[in-house]
Amino acid sequence: MKILNLGAGGFIGSHLTHRLLNEGHTVTAVDLETEKVIDCLEHPNLVFFQQDIRKPGWDLDALVRESDLVMDLIAYANPGLYLRIPLEVFQLNFVENLKIAEACVRHGKRLIQFSTCEVYGRSAATLKNAHVADPEDPIHATFSEDTSEYILGPVSKHRWIYSCAKQLLERVLHAYGIEQGFNYTIIRPFNFIGPKIDFLLHEKEGIPRVFSFFMDALLNGTQMKLVNGGVQRRCYSYIDDAIECTYRIVENPGGVCNQQIFNIGSPANEVSIRQMAELMREIYAEKFRDPAVRLPEIVSVTGEEFYGQGYDDSDRRIPDISKAQKLLGWEPRWGIRDILETTMRYYVGEYRKNTASSVVAGNG
Numbered sequence: 001m002k003i004l005n006l007g008a009g010g011f012i013g014s015h016l017t018h019r020l021l022n023e024g025h026t027v028t029a030v031d032l033e034t035e036k037v038i039d040c041l042e043h044p045n046l047v048f049f050q051q052d053i054r055k056p057g058w059d060l061d062a063l064v065r066e067s068d069l070v071m072d073l074i075a076y077a078n079p080g081l082y083l084r085i086p087l088e089v090f091q092l093n094f095v096e097n098l099k100i101a102e103a104c105v106r107h108g109k110r111l112i113q114f115s116t117c118e119v120y121g122r123s124a125a126t127l128k129n130a131h132v133a134d135p136e137d138p139i140h141a142t143f144s145e146d147t148s149e150y151i152l153g154p155v156s157k158h159r160w161i162y163s164c165a166k167q168l169l170e171r172v173l174h175a176y177g178i179e180q181g182f183n184y185t186i187i188r189p190f191n192f193i194g195p196k197i198d199f200l201l202h203e204k205e206g207i208p209r210v211f212s213f214f215m216d217a218l219l220n221g222t223q224m225k226l227v228n229g230g231v232q233r234r235c236y237s238y239i240d241d242a243i244e245c246t247y248r249i250v251e252n253p254g255g256v257c258n259q260q261i262f263n264i265g266s267p268a269n270e271v272s273i274r275q276m277a278e279l280m281r282e283i284y285a286e287k288f289r290d291p292a293v294r295l296p297e298i299v300s301v302t303g304e305e306f307y308g309q310g311y312d313d314s315d316r317r318i319p320d321i322s323k324a325q326k327l328l329g330w331e332p333r334w335g336i337r338d339i340l341e342t343t344m345r346y347y348v349g350e351y352r353k354n355t356a357s358s359v360v361a362g363n364g
């Protein structure tokens with residue numbers, strides 16, 4: 001197939017680009033950044049447009065018209081940004097993404113749209129008047145694509161703008177499906193981790209996602225900060241598991257993914273953010289520790305201190321993956337310890353390479 005991969009230079013997009021090329025597809029890639037796909041830029045089946053999709057200089061309609069399938073991963077996908085630049089998050093994640101979807105509608109092309117597990121918001125057990133017999137029962141935090149209700153915070157907690165923008169986009173795709181027979185598939189990722197997830201403390205992105213923040217703290221001996229005690233719970237998935245499921249959605253056997261939403265996640269890998277910090281510190285001490293750098297202390301800070309005003313969070317979210325299991329025969333394989341150790345090994349390697357090359361450059 002000829003696949004238009006928008007956001008191909010990001011974390012998921014770069015892994016996806018490799019997979020699509022390895023499977024023999026022709027890929028037209030668009031992204032602001034090339035660094036994460038630098039090793040395949042010369043591939044004969046890849047054309048890469050380094051482009052800001054909000055600016056002139058590219059022809060969305062022509063690229064969509066020439067493709068068999070469009071995959072849209074472009075978004076601001078980092079909680080630090082939802083708090084700092086909520087308007088830009090809305091503009092990119094809804095307004096610009098809608099233009100892509102509407103180009104697919106115009107040209108009758110299938111779209112795979114990356115949405116988010118954040119659309120589900122908080123678990124039912126957090127509602128003020130919730131009468132749940134056992135609030136710890138995972139049933140209250142297990143989210144299903146086609147039946148779960150969504151619980152978000154008030155408008156003053158502007159962190160939810162990301163969730164809302166993605167949710168509205170999903171609803172518009174669904175409406176195009178109903179009224180015009182539009183063929184889309186929506187993917188809701190639940191916290192993927194793997195090599196290239198973020199640049200560590202990258203200037204342009206501000207505070208990185210939680211894995212990368214902890215990794216940076218371990219490498220530099222700075223504090224591992226837990227927001228509000230790190231009681232929030234997440235289910236982490238390894239990027240290879242996620243790409244395997246995504247690729248089955250690309251293949252779309254017998255059209256089972258047409259007009260469907262899929263959670264992609266690993267329900268068995270639930271940890272609190274505190275447990276994750278402790279596990280990463282334990283693995284680091286065991287496998288990678290540089291004795292010259294002290295192990296960081298784990299401290300608690302408030303959400304406002306860490307992210308600024310407008311912070312709020314989802315307490316717990318567990319994916320119901322029975323749809324992907326049933327329709328695609330997919331099973332996540334990676335456990336949390338192996339995910340963390342493998343990803344940490346990648347970052348420790350990169351960090352040591354960079355430190356060594358800056359020492360050499362300094363000496364020169």
Ligand SMILES: NC(=O)c1ccc[n+]([C@@H]2O[C@H](COP(=O)([O-])OP(=O)(O)OC[C@H]3O[C@@H](n4cnc5c(N)ncnc54)[C@H](O)[C@@H]3O)[C@@H](O)[C@H]2O)c1
Pocket residue numbers: 007008009010011012013030031032033051052053054072073074075076077092114115116117118188189190191192193197
């Ligand atoms: N990684 C996860 O666990 C996760 C969880 C939930 C949802 N998602 C969704 O999956 C998708 C991909 O996420 P990711 O983790 O790879 O994020 P990412 O930030 O690594 O990738 C997004 C890519 O979009 C590009 N981009 C941003 N603005 C652009 C612009 N104006 N023009 C061109 N390119 C631009 C960025 O350069 C980046 O490469 C996003 O839609 C995100 O919301 C991811």
